Amino acid sequence: xxxxxxxxxxxxxxxxxxxxxxxxxxxxxxxxxxxxxxxxxxxxxxxxxxxxxxxxxxxxxxxxxxxxxxxxxxxxxxxxxxxxxxxxxxxxxxxxxxxxxxxxxxxxxxxxxxxxxxxxxxxxxxxxxxxxxxxxxxxxxxxxxxxxxxxxxxxxxxxxxxxxxxxxxxxxxxxxxxxxxxxxxxxxxxxxxxxxxxxxxxxxxxxxxxxxxxxxxxxxxxxxxxxxxxxxxxxxxxxxxxxxxxxxxxxxxxxxxxxxxxxxxxxxxxxxxxxxxxxxxxxxxxxxxxxxxxxxxxxxxxxxxxxxxxxxxxxxxxxxxxxxxxxxxxxxxxxxxxxxxxxxxxxxxxxxxxxxxxxxxxxxxxxxxxxxxxxxxxxxxxxxxxxxxxxxxxxxxxxxxxxxxxxxxxxxxxxxxxxxxx
Numbered sequence: 001x002x003x004x005x006x007x008x009x010x011x012x013x014x015x016x017x018x019x020x021x022x023x024x025x026x027x028x029x030x031x032x033x034x035x036x037x038x039x040x041x042x043x044x045x046x047x048x049x050x051x052x053x054x055x056x057x058x059x060x061x062x063x064x065x066x067x068x069x070x071x072x073x074x075x076x077x078x079x080x081x082x083x084x085x086x087x088x089x090x091x092x093x094x095x096x097x098x099x100x101x102x103x104x105x106x107x108x109x110x111x112x113x114x115x116x117x118x119x120x121x122x123x124x125x126x127x128x129x130x131x132x133x134x135x136x137x138x139x140x141x142x143x144x145x146x147x148x149x150x151x152x153x154x155x156x157x158x159x160x161x162x163x164x165x166x167x168x169x170x171x172x173x174x175x176x177x178x179x180x181x182x183x184x185x186x187x188x189x190x191x192x193x194x195x196x197x198x199x200x201x202x203x204x205x206x207x208x209x210x211x212x213x214x215x216x217x218x219x220x221x222x223x224x225x226x227x228x229x230x231x232x233x234x235x236x237x238x239x240x241x242x243x244x245x246x247x248x249x250x251x252x253x254x255x256x257x258x259x260x261x262x263x264x265x266x267x268x269x270x271x272x273x274x275x276x277x278x279x280x281x282x283x284x285x286x287x288x289x290x291x292x293x294x295x296x297x298x299x300x301x302x303x304x305x306x307x308x309x310x311x312x313x314x315x316x317x318x319x320x321x322x323x324x325x326x327x328x329x330x331x332x333x334x335x336x337x338x339x340x341x342x343x344x345x346x347x348x349x350x351x352x353x354x355x356x357x358x359x360x361x362x363x364x365x366x367x368x369x370x371x372x373x374x375x376x377x378x379x380x381x382x383x384x385x386x387x388x389x390x391x392x393x394x395x396x397x398x399x400x401x402x403x404x405x406x407x408x409x410x411x412x413x414x415x416x417x418x419x420x421x422x
Contacts, residue, residue: 023231036244042360056189057225088112088321115318143284153257154292248290
């Protein structure tokens with residue numbers, strides 16, 4: 001094994017912690033629809049996803065090369081910079097997990113790395129063309145492509161199965177969901193586990209333990225795969241609830257279409273070396289599947305909060321990481337202060353999460369109520385004439401309410417007789 005200093009060891013451990021948070025943060029991408037439709041029990045689903053994430057980690061290193069060799073210039077990057085990048089990424093992952101929003105772990109890591117590198121060595125430390133072509137463009141294209149593919153696939157599945165009994169169709173598509181969920185998990189391992197591999201490799205190069213341009217060592221691949229698998233098994237139940245029930249209501253046909261479309265986009269991007277957000281792909285596919293079914297809806301209030309989180313991910317992680325890098329310039333005291341801040345923040349977020357526990361027992365209970373009808377819908381419902389043949393119950397109180405109260409007599413007038421009862 002390469003010569004590892006104390007600081008480098010801390011950076012590697014922190015990178016694996018990020019990988020762990022990436023695992024439970026992104027479990028929803030593969031298993032939310034499978035759990036929400038009942039195709040698999042929650043614990044069975046996350047166990048299956050964990051195993052396939054581990055397998056996927058060994059299938060390719062193209063994305064790891066993008067992180068370790070392309071995003072930032074290796075020259076002048078110190079282990080402290082990478083540690084600062086991980087601080088911003090981990091905190092963003094935990095905050096969005098706490099509020100149940102499916103944001104991109106990938107972009108949190110990218111933003112952290114960009115912010116720390118700029119704070120350390122200036123804007124020239126970042127390869128802008130790589131950021132645009134392999135990060136920003138895929139970030140915009142992935143949810144659109146996956147959403148359109150899922151919408152089309154949903155329409156096709158309903159058209160093909162329109163003459164098949166509902167029970168038979170649901171049973172067949174549940175089996176298909178299990179297979180497609182496994183494919184998404186495998187794709188997630190080939191893409192997201194490699195990001196941690198790339199970060200650790202970059203840290204080893206920055207610390208002088210590896211030659212510039214080296215591929216991830218075997219022990220890096222194994223440790224990253226195990227960390228993301230363990231995080232996946234624990235399950236990010238809060239985000240699973242949002243993806244499975246909060247965005248739209250999915251039937252097995254829609255779940256199958258969404259997962260197959262997302263997996264295709266993710267696997268294609270992994271082979272091309274694009275550091276794609278699996279969250280963007282899977283969320284876009286879920287919304288596309290929701291719109292693809294006749295009468296299907298998307299809860300746009302939840303989707304809007306999710307879009308805002310996507311837009312904030314890169315700059316928020318970059319700002320936190322840049323601040324951490326500036327603090328660590330003071331030397332060992334600064335490094336210790338940032339470490340204490342990270343550990344304390346993680347503990348505080350976990351304690352807050354215990355106030356309202358979401359786990360495999362209540363993950364399918366929809367916490368967010370359905371969106372309220374608009375003003376026009378409410379007004380139309382109020383003036384709608386009851387269907388023919390129905391009668392409305394009229395009470396004595398209703399009749400009394402229609403009879404105006406007698407007015408007080410003027411001086412010298414005889415009070416009016418009370419109105420006859422109806």
